[in-house]
Amino acid sequence: MIAEKTLNQTLHIAKSAKKDEFYTQLSDIESELKHYEKHFKNKVVFCNCDDPRNSNFFNYFAYNFEKLGLKKLITTCYINQETDLFFQEENEKAVFLEYTGDKNGNKIPDAEEIGLTPLKGDGDFRSKESIDLLKQADIVVTNPPFSLFREYVDQLVKYEKKFLIIGNINAITYKEIFKLIKENKAWLGINMGRGISGFIVPDRYELYGTETRIDDFGNRIISPNNCLWLTNLETFKRHEDIVLTKKYYGNEFEYPKFDNYEAINVNKTQDIPLDYEGVMGVPITFLHKYNPEQFELIKFRKGNDDKDLSINGKCPYFRILIKNKRIK
Template sequence: MNIETKNSSNRKLTTAKKNKSDEFYTQISDIERELKNYTEHFKGKTIFCNCDDPEWSNFWKYFELNFEHLGIKKLISTHYQGENSSYKLEIIGDINHDGKVNNLDIVKTPLKENGDFRSKEAIEILKEADIVVTNPPFSLFREYVQQLVDYNKKFLIIGHQNATKYKEIFKLIIDNKIWLGYGFKGGAAHFINKHYEDYATATDRKEGMIRVSGVVWLTNLEHKKRNEDIILYKTYNEQEYPKYDNYDAIEVSQTKNIPIDYEGVMGVPITFLNKYNPEQFEIVGMTSGRDEFEATPTKRYINPKQVNKDGSISNGSKVNTSSTILYNTIPDGVYYKADNADGYLKVLYTRFLIKNKRL
């Protein structure tokens, strides 16, 4: 899938998830693949799926089918009903002294409100829960995560990797309050949808589904992958790892190429989080063009201009939004010039700035 198509699918997913008639549902195979890594966390706990219609939700289906196996105390589901009143569905288990679940009860309770996760009724249910597991609306992701943090809840949720660049989410990552789970195969997921538009490539197409790349699991539940080291094998040299012109750090274009012997700050793609071990590396900032924690740019470009492929000139303010590489000769593609740049600039995608804690 090309970049234009991927961006289109992500925009359409965000828009669609605002509308109940166009909700997206996670495949149960993706849920099973991820949740099998957290089974020890679910025993004796109240699980809340607060963005899930139990008639359609595969999160509900997974926990319902595995209720006794996982030793869950209670399963609760609520979902958004637009202008209508919603309901709460519960499975309640009686856990005996051996930890086994007996006497399952299924209880359906009408709600006065529409089931929005921000409603008073939903918040009262949230207070009761131990762990929240769901696929929340991407368009409300900041607000959704903040609510979980405010109520000190454990969670395992789906989001887009670009959400890790949000100031609010990035701060939680730095503070070690949220991290990535095991992840989707190939970094993409197919979401079930009754009213879908099929714009995946032929090799990615699945009937009745929409493919979205860059989706991730985010959690504050501990898991084994989180403590696995990235295997480093390359050594540092100035030619392969150029220094940024506007940050005191070197460019590492792929996580696998992080040098084993570099003691300073390195800029890596945001996909680094898929393999991030907080015992091995420290995240010190983000090249966002703003003062993000300890990642203050070393310079701001004066009177920047963007030089397009056809030679035309346009506003170059983008050069102050991320890290740059300075070239002595004109580079291929779009580049930038500025009064205080002694050469030609290329703007990179957002980078997370890291340091090796063991050097």
């Protein structure tokens, strides 16, 4: 528990310092992307936070280009002012790469051999150059800067793009992100928490606790266990009902009511009662199992007095207010 808390603090410090160098492992990309293969046929994929010389997102899509039936793969990277994770020298130019497939069999191509095109600017996803490339894309897939997550998602929504991106679990608590989920315009992907095995970090990031390691390739891995995939690509999971086995009536003492909202508190998603037709406050991790056909999202975090939901004057960790649509 201490190790996990320290790791989460590391991510918080990195966010505050605008150090967003958490690189996604290929195994985690493969584990998630295998559930979305049908969405990519004849599509242009844009990885706009990815240096093709070392990005595992580029490696995944380049290797699986023909299998997925992609039309084009575009990657761009932000100019790096510090020593790169994989290179000793500094990158002098932000670059982009357009890839249309290897006709001699699926293999991971060498980005340098394909040809990198320097960008005029710094490659920031908010730059005109990057936005012009974004307009060409059908689907955006990447690990965006955690410190700019809200702004990043806002841009995707503005340009009406399909997306599959990694973020911190706390992104659910952002009012802009929750609004998208409530309006059924975005939802959680397949893997979350320990389902995402960890991120490669630079040498200057200190490795804390037991949830860190150095892999067979010498990569330094940190596993915060508090990240998720956010997407607007259809998945099987969000149409699966949560199996409910608990009952409210006869066990009312297990479900105290909030002081400032007419609702009961439910500490775990698995404890949602099957016979309660009123409003319930559930943990934010409920959204990983949320089926919009089974439940209605009412409100996030606040009671009728616009203060955090409380029980006997004490506030549990953030709650999402929901209602079961299928009470018999």
